[in-house]
Amino acid sequence: MVSPWTIGIIGGSGLYAIEGLEEAQWIPVDSPWGKPSDEILCGRIGDVNVRFLPRHGRGHPISPGDLNARANIDALKRAGCTDILAISAVGSLREQIEPGRFAVVEQFIDRTTSRDNSFFGTGFVTHVSMADPVCPRLSEMAATAIAGAKGKVATGATYLAMEGPQFSTRAESRMYREWGADVIGMTAMPEAKLAREAELPYALIGMVTDYDCWKDGEAVDVGKVVAQMQKNSQLAREAVVRFINALPAERESSPIDFALEDAIITAPDHHDPALLAKLDAVAGRLLAPR
Numbered sequence: 001m002v003s004p005w006t007i008g009i010i011g012g013s014g015l016y017a018i019e020g021l022e023e024a025q026w027i028p029v030d031s032p033w034g035k036p037s038d039e040i041l042c043g044r045i046g047d048v049n050v051r052f053l054p055r056h057g058r059g060h061p062i063s064p065g066d067l068n069a070r071a072n073i074d075a076l077k078r079a080g081c082t083d084i085l086a087i088s089a090v091g092s093l094r095e096q097i098e099p100g101r102f103a104v105v106e107q108f109i110d111r112t113t114s115r116d117n118s119f120f121g122t123g124f125v126t127h128v129s130m131a132d133p134v135c136p137r138l139s140e141m142a143a144t145a146i147a148g149a150k151g152k153v154a155t156g157a158t159y160l161a162m163e164g165p166q167f168s169t170r171a172e173s174r175m176y177r178e179w180g181a182d183v184i185g186m187t188a189m190p191e192a193k194l195a196r197e198a199e200l201p202y203a204l205i206g207m208v209t210d211y212d213c214w215k216d217g218e219a220v221d222v223g224k225v226v227a228q229m230q231k232n233s234q235l236a237r238e239a240v241v242r243f244i245n246a247l248p249a250e251r252e253s254s255p256i257d258f259a260l261e262d263a264i265i266t267a268p269d270h271h272d273p274a275l276l277a278k279l280d281a282v283a284g285r286l287l288a289p290r
């Protein structure tokens, strides 16, 4: 039986491949938006097609600010994904979300400044809703899968996306806490926005690696992040497999599958054909002749 789900997994720092994929093969996927971070590891877990993309590339050559998130999301859409589960190393801004815990993200504060954050623009203007930026169905399944793998979970987390690549100052870290952010990272924006524009339901699991620098005497460094990721990466892999094995046989449609429906404002006689050509995957559902 062929599953209706094709799950895109975006692996963050420390998660550059996943094991247990049947018929696994790294396949290059071209995108009109430039070069994705790497080839996509395509395979199956049971009946479910899986497409794995290491966000920073194998060996972590790409810095957060240089990630081509448009190419990454477009390539996952071209590779047939119906849904995306992203995984990120995050710092914690809350005492009770300690390193080692998994934070399932529900909201974002986007403080990135220098990234291409939309597929759309002059010649095809759209404004998608980001009020509820993640897919509740995927997030709930992710939390269940982590708990099933005996991981500690925090749900409903707010993720602050910073520009980086430097870590925050103590004043910034304290300010983000006052803003209500729970975890901090450098990569989930504009990734989550672009997934929504591509009508791909998206959920984000933050793997908590450190307390950032708001706590007295604490400061984050790469060594701390990598050491904590190594401790938890096996559990993360197990949670991913559980998540996939628990997907229902049917995939009921999600409102996110139709996110562009009420978002496009440019009149057809003002469409830019060059931009439309690049949107063949992202907005193909609406642009294909009907």
Ligand SMILES: CSC[C@H]1O[C@H](OP(=O)(O)O)[C@H](O)[C@@H]1O
Residues within 6 Å of the ligand: 011, 012, 013, 014, 055, 056, 064, 087, 088, 089, 090, 185, 186, 187, 188, 222, 225, 226
């Ligand atoms: C290696 S520490 C900082 C680095 O880790 C996170 O990346 P990802 O979200 O891809 O796991 C963070 O956002 C920074 O890019």
Ligand SMILES: Nc1ncnc2[nH]cnc12
Residues within 6 Å of the ligand: 089, 090, 091, 092, 162, 167, 168, 184, 185, 186, 209, 210, 211, 212, 213, 220, 225
């Ligand atoms: N404290 C932190 N700040 C930003 N990105 C992170 N990734 C992991 N820990 C982080």
